[in-house]
Amino acid sequence: MTTPETLPPPEMPTGAGFDPETVRRDFPVLHRTVNGHPLVWLDNGATTQKPRQVIETLAAYYASANSNIHRGAHSMAREATEAYEGSRAAVAAFLGAASPDSIVFVRGTTEAVNLVAQTWGRANLGAGDEILVPALEHHSNIVPWQLIAKERRARVVPVPLLPDGRIDQDAFADLLSYRTQLVALSHASNVLGTIPAVREMTALAHRYGARVLVDGAQSVAHFPVDVQALDADFYAFSGHKLFGPTGIGALYGKPEVLTAMRPWQGGGNMIDSVDFGRTTFAAVPHLLEAGTGNIAGAIGLHAAIDWLTSLDRPAVEAYEKALTEYAVRSLATVPGLRLLGSAPERISVLTFTVAGYDPATVAECLDQDGIAVRAGHHCAQPALRHYGLESAVRASLALYNTPREVDALVASLQSMQQRD
Ligand code: PMP
Numbered sequence: 001m002t003t004p005e006t007l008p009p010p011e012m013p014t015g016a017g018f019d020p021e022t023v024r025r026d027f028p029v030l031h032r033t034v035n036g037h038p039l040v041w042l043d044n045g046a047t048t049q050k051p052r053q054v055i056e057t058l059a060a061y062y063a064s065a066n067s068n069i070h071r072g073a074h075s076m077a078r079e080a081t082e083a084y085e086g087s088r089a090a091v092a093a094f095l096g097a098a099s100p101d102s103i104v105f106v107r108g109t110t111e112a113v114n115l116v117a118q119t120w121g122r123a124n125l126g127a128g129d130e131i132l133v134p135a136l137e138h139h140s141n142i143v144p145w146q147l148i149a150k151e152r153r154a155r156v157v158p159v160p161l162l163p164d165g166r167i168d169q170d171a172f173a174d175l176l177s178y179r180t181q182l183v184a185l186s187h188a189s190n191v192l193g194t195i196p197a198v199r200e201m202t203a204l205a206h207r208y209g210a211r212v213l214v215d216g217a218q219s220v221a222h223f224p225v226d227v228q229a230l231d232a233d234f235y236a237f238s239g240h241k242l243f244g245p246t247g248i249g250a251l252y253g254k255p256e257v258l259t260a261m262r263p264w265q266g267g268g269n270m271i272d273s274v275d276f277g278r279t280t281f282a283a284v285p286h287l288l289e290a291g292t293g294n295i296a297g298a299i300g301l302h303a304a305i306d307w308l309t310s311l312d313r314p315a316v317e318a319y320e321k322a323l324t325e326y327a328v329r330s331l332a333t334v335p336g337l338r339l340l341g342s343a344p345e346r347i348s349v350l351t352f353t354v355a356g357y358d359p360a361t362v363a364e365c366l367d368q369d370g371i372a373v374r375a376g377h378h379c380a381q382p383a384l385r386h387y388g389l390e391s392a393v394r395a396s397l398a399l400y401n402t403p404r405e406v407d408a409l410v411a412s413l414q415s416m417q418q419r420d
Helices: 020-024 052-064 075-095 109-124 143-152 169-175 198-207 295-309 313-331 359-368 381-385 403-419
Strands: 103-106 130-134 155-159 180-186 211-215 234-238 249-253 271-273 337-340 349-354 374-376 392-396
Touching: 052 295, 075 103, 075 249, 075 295, 103 109, 109 143, 109 180, 109 211, 109 234, 109 249, 130 143, 130 169, 143 155, 155 169, 169 198, 180 198, 198 211, 313 337, 313 349, 313 403, 349 403, 359 374, 359 392, 359 403
Parallel strands: 130 155, 130 180, 180 211, 211 234
Antiparallel strands: 103 249, 234 249, 337 349, 349 392, 374 392
16 A cells, blocks of 8 residues: 655755744644644635734734724724724735725625625626626625626626636637626635636636626635736635634725725715715725624734735745645545646645545544545535536645645545545
């Protein structure tokens, strides 16, 4: 039997300004045990763990600075407002946006897509219009479009995939037409790992006058993003997949698109003046942020961004690439293992099946060894069905994962097979 030890040692970049062991020290949870084994957290596609810098920022905010924002006329309200707006500026810089006014705080990617569908979509989609959606999208970048398309008598048109999990660019070019109002595509697939050619696809879509929404849920933790270089009209991400808190995320919108958007939810914060005769509204981004937002979450997200951007990001990217290649080679030694997707440009997501084993059983066996992976449809049923599957196992790696943890995954899979 081939064991991980017989593989050539991982070709990890050395002296490249990034050491996963140093980074791991920032994550308290990575040092716990699960079922008597050191935790191996390979469920980063679902959510990442949080560094102590984020945890401490949240605790400090609630311990000494908690206040509602914008409407308070006291010192702590002003401080909280400054911190909240400081986070907006940090998100703008993180995404390469020209102004903080282009950033709307939301609960996460799902809420961002729904917001665009319900405001921009309702105002701009009409009978016979088309929304192109690649078949690898997460359900949260499919269903909101189906809902608004039904209401507006528009159509959601899937863009097919190639066998390796890339988007079929010829089909995309053929499907684009002057009926296309929107292209909704992810910057990295949560199941196949594919990084689509977003900039090129956006340029092509713009030739037809279509807008482009980019789902960045899986990209922001893995590589730097520049929304202006991509020329994206909208860009969405979730803080919890970026080493930040749950319940906070951001939607970027191009200034001319965002300022033309109608209110989504009504309430406090989003108005200028309310009267039963006539209500006037605040400017974006506040127009799209009704009610009390996740103030602590936004401040925690700022801490997460500061933490991530303090690292040598090219070195992190090189490390993740090498780790992914090592994981692909290691998993290939497991008999009957089938890896889905082999696009040349990819993030560290490894979705697979093991012949003769139900994915849920595989995940349970790994859990017994302290290894957290996910089994199921990963909210991307069309992508799995492209491979004739309803369910698969997904190991998704982050910058704090190590070759040793990949070895643990492979050894656990092999011992599962030896037990039977
Ligand atoms: N898009 C993609 C590509 C995702 O992976 C996810 C989360 N799995 C989402 C959207 C939805 O993110 P959230 O649940 O944080 O709104």
